[in-house]
Each structure stands twice: as C-alpha cells, then as structure tokens.
Amino acid sequence: MATKKRTADAAELLRRRYIKDDAKRRASEKEERLNAQIAQMIYDQRSEAGLSQKQLADLIGTTQSVISRLEDAEYEGHSMTMLERIAKATHGRLVVQMAARDSEADTMRFVFRQVIRNLRRKKGLTVEQLASKIGVDSREIVALERSALATPKPLLLRRLSKFFDLPERHLAELAGAVKDVPATVREEATRFAAKSDSFKKLTDEEKTVLDEFVKVLKAKA
Numbered sequence: 001m002a003t004k005k006r007t008a009d010a011a012e013l014l015r016r017r018y019i020k021d022d023a024k025r026r027a028s029e030k031e032e033r034l035n036a037q038i039a040q041m042i043y044d045q046r047s048e049a050g051l052s053q054k055q056l057a058d059l060i061g062t063t064q065s066v067i068s069r070l071e072d073a074e075y076e077g078h079s080m081t082m083l084e085r086i087a088k089a090t091h092g093r094l095v096v097q098m099a100a101r102d103s104e105a106d107t108m109r110f111v112f113r114q115v116i117r118n119l120r121r122k123k124g125l126t127v128e129q130l131a132s133k134i135g136v137d138s139r140e141i142v143a144l145e146r147s148a149l150a151t152p153k154p155l156l157l158r159r160l161s162k163f164f165d166l167p168e169r170h171l172a173e174l175a176g177a178v179k180d181v182p183a184t185v186r187e188e189a190t191r192f193a194a195k196s197d198s199f200k201k202l203t204d205e206e207k208t209v210l211d212e213f214v215k216v217l218k219a220k221a
C-alpha cells in the first residue's frame with residue numbers, strides 16, 4: 001500500500017533529523033511525528049470500521065484522494081472539522097485535550113504506547129483479545145494505545161506487567177504514573193522513541209528495537 005511506504009519513508013526522515021542534535025530539527029521531528037500519528041489514527045479508525053478509502057470519502061462528502069492524503073504521514077493540513085467528520089462516519093468520537101508541555105513526559109508516554117501496542121502485535125493479538133486475556137475492558141487498551149494523556153489504572157499496569165513479563169515499576173514510569181524516573185531509563189526510552197514508528201504491522205527492524213528495549217527494562221528491574 002502506498003500509504004505504508006510513505007509512512008516508512010517519513011520514519012526514516014525522522015530518524016535522520018533526530019540523530020542530529022539540533023533544536024530546530026528536534027522541533028520539526030516532533031511536528032512530523034504528530035502528523036504521522038494523526039495519519040495512523042485515521043487509517044486505524046477507517047480500517048476498524050471496515051471501510052475503504054472510497055467508502056469513507058463517500059460518507060463524509062469528499063474524494064478518495066483526499067482520504068489518501070489525510071493518511072499520508074507527511075500531510076500537514078489536518079483540520080478539526082475533517083477529523084470530526086471522520087470520527088462521526090466511523091462511529092467514533094473526537095476528543096481534544098490540552099495539557100502543559102513536557103517533552104520528556106511526552107516521549108515517555110509515546111514509548112509506553114508503542115511498547116504495549118508492539119508487544120500486543122508481536123503476539124498476534126487484537127485489542128479485544130488482549131483485553132480478554134488480562135480481564136479488562138477493551139476500551140482501556142484502546143485508550144492507553146491511542147491517547148497521549150491516558151494514565152492507566154494500577155490494576156491495568158499490574159496485569160500488563162504480568163502478561164508481558166515486564167517490571168511493573170518501569171511500565172508505571174513510562175506511563176507517567178511515577179515521576180522519579182532513573183536517568184538510564186529516560187535515555188533508553190529516548191533512543192527507543194527515535195527508532196520506533198506506528199506501522200500497522202511490525203517490521204523485523206521494529207521487532208529488534210522492541211526486543212532490545214524490553215531487555216533494558218528487565219535488566220533495570
């Protein structure tokens with residue numbers, strides 16, 4: 001699918017910009033990551049609703065090419081009006097949240113979402129299947145994988161920790177439930193974030209990056 005290739009190309013651009021220790025480039029990297037996340041969110045919402053790009057376009061009164069553009073990781077013109085229309089057409093709900101900026105906390109929460117989502121995908125589980133296995137409402141899994149501000153409940157963290165065999169303390173640190181995070185964990189999380197992207201299917205490279213970071217979390221327990 002062309003969208004996936006463009007997402008992969010954008011991911012490589014993010015890595016190159018992140019490696020260069022330049023403030024303006026880091027700011028650009030954050031903006032590009034946000035664009036990629038919105039594009040992925042639209043793709044996921046449409047796919048879960050069982051709609052093709054053409055079908056979604058018909059529902060909201062636009063063209064297939066517009067939907068394709070919205071699902072492009074490099075697209076910068078997302079609007080609240082269009083996102084609201086897409087949410088309504090796919091039986092979703094658009095939620096806007098505002099919070100004080102904390103780039104380090106944002107990075108940690110991004111890593112938390114990616115680790116949980118990628119571990120789930122690595123096991124070949126859907127959100128509903130994971131929720132069933134650990135005995136929680138699937139909406140809790142959806143929230144923690146998609147919301148940048150979601151803080152999982154202690155019980156959910158405990159069950160995820162046990163299911164994925166990860167230290168509960170470190171999951172809590174990544175999720176923002178613990179403020180006193182060791183410098184080594186912050187550094188490794190930053191490295192992981194620079195290499196991690198939101199693909200529909202895990203690539204071999206993403207699996208390697210995930211496995212390496214999981215080893216770090218276990219070693220720091």
